[in-house]
Amino acid sequence: MAEDKFIYFDNIATTMTDPEVIEAMLPYLNEKFGNPSSFYEFGSQINDDIKIAREQVAALLNADPDEIYFTSGSTESNNWAIKGFALANQSKGKHLIISSVEHYSVSHSAEFLKQLGFEISQIPVDEFGIIKIEEFKKLLRADTILVSVNFANGEVGSLQPINEITDILKERKIVFHTDAVQSVGYIPIDVKKLNIDMLGFSGHRFYGPKGTGALYVKKGIRILPLINGGVQESGKRAGTENVPGIIGLGKAAELAQKQMPSYIPKLTELRNKLTDGILEKIERVKLNGHPEKRLPNFVNISYEFLEGESILMMLIMKGIMAASGSACQSKALKVSPVLTAMGVPADLAQGSILFSLGKHNTMEEVEYTIKELPTIIERLRMMSPLYHKFKKNQ
Amino acid sequence: MTNPIKYNKKVMEHFSNPHNMGELENPDGVGEVGNPVCGDMMKISIKVEDGIITDIKFLTFGCVAAIATSSVTTTLVKGKTLDEAEKITRKAVADALEGLPPIKMHCSNLASDALYKAIVDYKKKHGIPLSEEEIGREKKIDEEDIHE
Numbered sequence: 001m002a003e004d005k006f007i008y009f010d011n012i013a014t015t016m017t018d019p020e021v022i023e024a025m026l027p028y029l030n031e032k033f034g035n036p037s038s039f040y041e042f043g044s045q046i047n048d049d050i051k052i053a054r055e056q057v058a059a060l061l062n063a064d065p066d067e068i069y070f071t072s073g074s075t076e077s078n079n080w081a082i083k084g085f086a087l088a089n090q091s092k093g094k095h096l097i098i099s100s101v102e103h104y105s106v107s108h109s110a111e112f113l114k115q116l117g118f119e120i121s122q123i124p125v126d127e128f129g130i131i132k133i134e135e136f137k138k139l140l141r142a143d144t145i146l147v148s149v150n151f152a153n154g155e156v157g158s159l160q161p162i163n164e165i166t167d168i169l170k171e172r173k174i175v176f177h178t179d180a181v182q183s184v185g186y187i188p189i190d191v192k193k194l195n196i197d198m199l200g201f202s203g204h205r206f207y208g209p210k211g212t213g214a215l216y217v218k219k220g221i222r223i224l225p226l227i228n229g230g231v232q233e234s235g236k237r238a239g240t241e242n243v244p245g246i247i248g249l250g251k252a253a254e255l256a257q258k259q260m261p262s263y264i265p266k267l268t269e270l271r272n273k274l275t276d277g278i279l280e281k282i283e284r285v286k287l288n289g290h291p292e293k294r295l296p297n298f299v300n301i302s303y304e305f306l307e308g309e310s311i312l313m314m315l316i317m318k319g320i321m322a323a324s325g326s327a328c329q330s331k332a333l334k335v336s337p338v339l340t341a342m343g344v345p346a347d348l349a350q351g352s353i354l355f356s357l358g359k360h361n362t363m364e365e366v367e368y369t370i371k372e373l374p375t376i377i378e379r380l381r382m383m384s385p386l387y388h389k390f391k392k393n394q
Numbered sequence: 395m396t397n398p399i400k401y402n403k404k405v406m407e408h409f410s411n412p413h414n415m416g417e418l419e420n421p422d423g424v425g426e427v428g429n430p431v432c433g434d435m436m437k438i439s440i441k442v443e444d445g446i447i448t449d450i451k452f453l454t455f456g457c458v459a460a461i462a463t464s465s466v467t468t469t470l471v472k473g474k475t476l477d478e479a480e481k482i483t484r485k486a487v488a489d490a491l492e493g494l495p496p497i498k499m500h501c502s503n504l505a506s507d508a509l510y511k512a513i514v515d516y517k518k519k520h521g522i523p524l525s526e527e528e529i530g531r532e533k534k535i536d537e538e539d540i541h542e
Contacts, residue, residue, distance in 0.1 A: 307433055309399075309457035313409065326433060326457070335433070347430035383415055383461065385437040385453035386430060 006319040007365045011205070011297060011358035012154070012182060013323060017248075018207035024251040025209065028244040036241055037230065046243055053250025060253040061199065062190040063216050069233045070246050073213035074181035076226075077200025078105040078148075080215055080237070081177045084223035085146055085198065086113050089175075093143030099123045099131050099160070100341040101153050106179050110148075128290035129153035129342045133164055144174050151180035151189065151199075155325060155338040155354065156289025157298025159187075166195035175221060181205055181213075185256040186264070186295050197221055203245070207359070208252030212245035263359040267296040270357050270366050274299050277370035282377050284390075288344060288352060297357040300325075302344065305387035306351040306380050314376040315353075320369055325352040347386070404492040405462040412461055414468035416451045423519065425511025427539055428504055434460045436508040438468070442516050447471050447479055452508070459498035463505040466490045476513055480528075482506055507535045 008016070034043030036050060051065070058065040071077045086096060098110050100122040110120045121139045123131045131149055147169060152159050162178065169176050177198040180189060185206025191199060198221065203212035217223060229238025279285060284304035303311060308324030315322055325336030326349070339349040355369070381387040401409070421439035428435040434456035441449035450471055452464040467487050471479045487502040488494050494502060514532050517524055524532070 305455065307430075307456050307460075310409070310461055313458045317410065335431075350430060350433055383412065383453060384455045385426070385435055386455050388417060388453055 006321060007361075007369065008321050009355040009357060009361065009365075009369070010321045010323050011361075012354065012356040014204045014210065015207050015358050016360055017204070017209055018252060018255055020255060021208055021248045021251045025244040025248040028247050032243075036243065037232070050241060050243065050246055053246045053253075056250035056254040056257075057214055060184070060189075060257050061216055062192050064219065066234070067216055067219055069215045069217060069237055070241065070249070071200075071213045071215055071237060072211050072242070073202040073204070074103075074179060074200045075105040075202075077202075077213050077215035078103070078177075078179050079109045080226050081198040081200055081217070081223065082106060082109040082146065082148060083113060084226055085175060085177070085221070086118055087116075088222045088224045089145050090118070093141075093145040094118045095121070095141050095144045097121045097123060097136070097139050097144060097147045099125065099149045101125050101129050101131075101155075101338045102148065102150055103154050103179055103181070106148050106150070123149065125153075125341055127343055128293070129156045129158040129288075129338065130290060130293070131160055131165075133161060133168075136165070137168060140168070140172065140174070144172075146175050146177060148177040148179070151178045151183040152187070152295050152298075153289065153338065154179075154182050155336060156300045156342070157182065157295035157356075158290040159183075159293045159295065162194050162196065170195055182295060182298075185252070185260070186267070186297055188260060191216055191218070198223075203249040203252050206252055206256050209245050209248040212242060212249040214249065259359065264296050267357050267359070267361075270361055270363060271296055271299055273363065274355060274357075274366045274369065275301070277366070278373060281370060281374045286348060288339065288342070299355040299357070300352060302348040303351040303353065303377055304348065305384045305390060306377065308351055308353055310380055311351070311353055311376060314380065315373075318372045318376070320372070323354045323356070325354070326350045399458075399495050399497065401458055401462075401495065402492055405459065405494065408462035408465040408491065409458045412452075412465040414451050414465065414472070415453070417453055418449060418451045421512075423512040423514075423516025425508045425513070425515055427508045427511060427535060428456070429539065430455060433457065434501060434504050436460065436464055436504050438464070438505075438508040438512045440471075440509075440512045440516060442476065445475050445477075447474055447476065450509075450512075452505075456501065456504075457498070459494055459501040460504065462491055463487050463494070463502045464508070467505040467509055471509060476516070480510060480513055482509065507538075511535060 036046040054065040054068050057068050123136045149160050175197045180199050180201045184201040197218045199216040204210040225236050227238050286302045288300040308326030312324050325339050335349040418439040422442040423440045426437045437453040440447050450468045454461050454464040484502040484506050
């Protein structure tokens, strides 16, 4: 591995912006700087370009273009969907259900609503991080207005049973929102077929620009705006459009739709190779998440007797970037709540490392990682009092 | 999931090439603090001759800072008298590393505590009476361990 090169296995943090996306954006940072709300054509013609971007995003999800609202990313989309829907529909009920493995943009939005008198229930998950459907059914009440479950578990990549959830909700006329930030661009999503009412995501997770995203809201569903001001985004989300970002997001959506059939099988192959390689070569490890029902790019594995940050640092020293669910890696010094909800014991959650692959990764990078990781784990285990104890008791 | 933590060169040196890593055979004193749930665990073993720490080794389960503080603590202590070693504070450990990120300061606490417990263990095994102050500090360390 050349010293100036590094292996980027942290595609859940963000992805490399696709050069085609950058190229598509450039004119809007240069000569096409007009404001779409302007009266003159120099500005107003940009509306035509935004329209195309909206169609590109809609096509990726099989939504109608007027069901797509551009935002600053999935955090805003999730905040808006949950708060905006709850506030607009509170006369119908004040009970919301979310899963116990949501991103903070969902769980903290729900917490916020609690202060306004809403009630929140959480669906427990199984050992794979997948919601327990029977438990979910028991939580449904006459005053339940909204259910929010991520499309895939954000830390281990297990896919949620979206079809089953929406089938249950359809009869009861309860609205369903999903945080699809890890899934859009990695798995085909058809909002019509899956009966999804609201879906949020970010552009930068699938090779689009940062600070971009969208919220899909099915026609007929009423949500209040969170950002008040002008009439942009049909009066639902005020503020002069992030034109370069929107154009870039549209391009990223177009590329994803075109390229997914080729890179999903490639990612799956890399994922399986990396997973199998680690499980084969290193003893006392555990794959977190469902072995099959998971995103094609997630490899989350716990290494017994170890703490994640020191593994991450040794990986960095070998030029490999990844992520961890350890307490030392969180500002709150608490171990990942998602892994905790899955029943992963604290010491195993401490030693969890997530490799998230992207379309730019190669088999060579996977093989290099499989070669280097056992030495790193061995070195740190030699330092670990827990490993020494285990060896003595063997 | 991640949090940007910047470590200085000194910390990275100790993390990459830790000093006195391992476990002493037939140690004269052993101190263990922390638990895997809170994310850090340290075990320090010492050899003592004529009141001087002649050898010391550490084992650590923990982050970069935990490993670096363990390593630097062992280098501070080797060749010191028990009384001198006892007085090594968390600040002395952090200073020897030329500083730690604020969020990681508790790691330096853990290292000096593990060392302290090893010394107390030695004294207990060799019938050296503990002062009231020493008993108090040992109790405090054990209490903190449970709370963390």
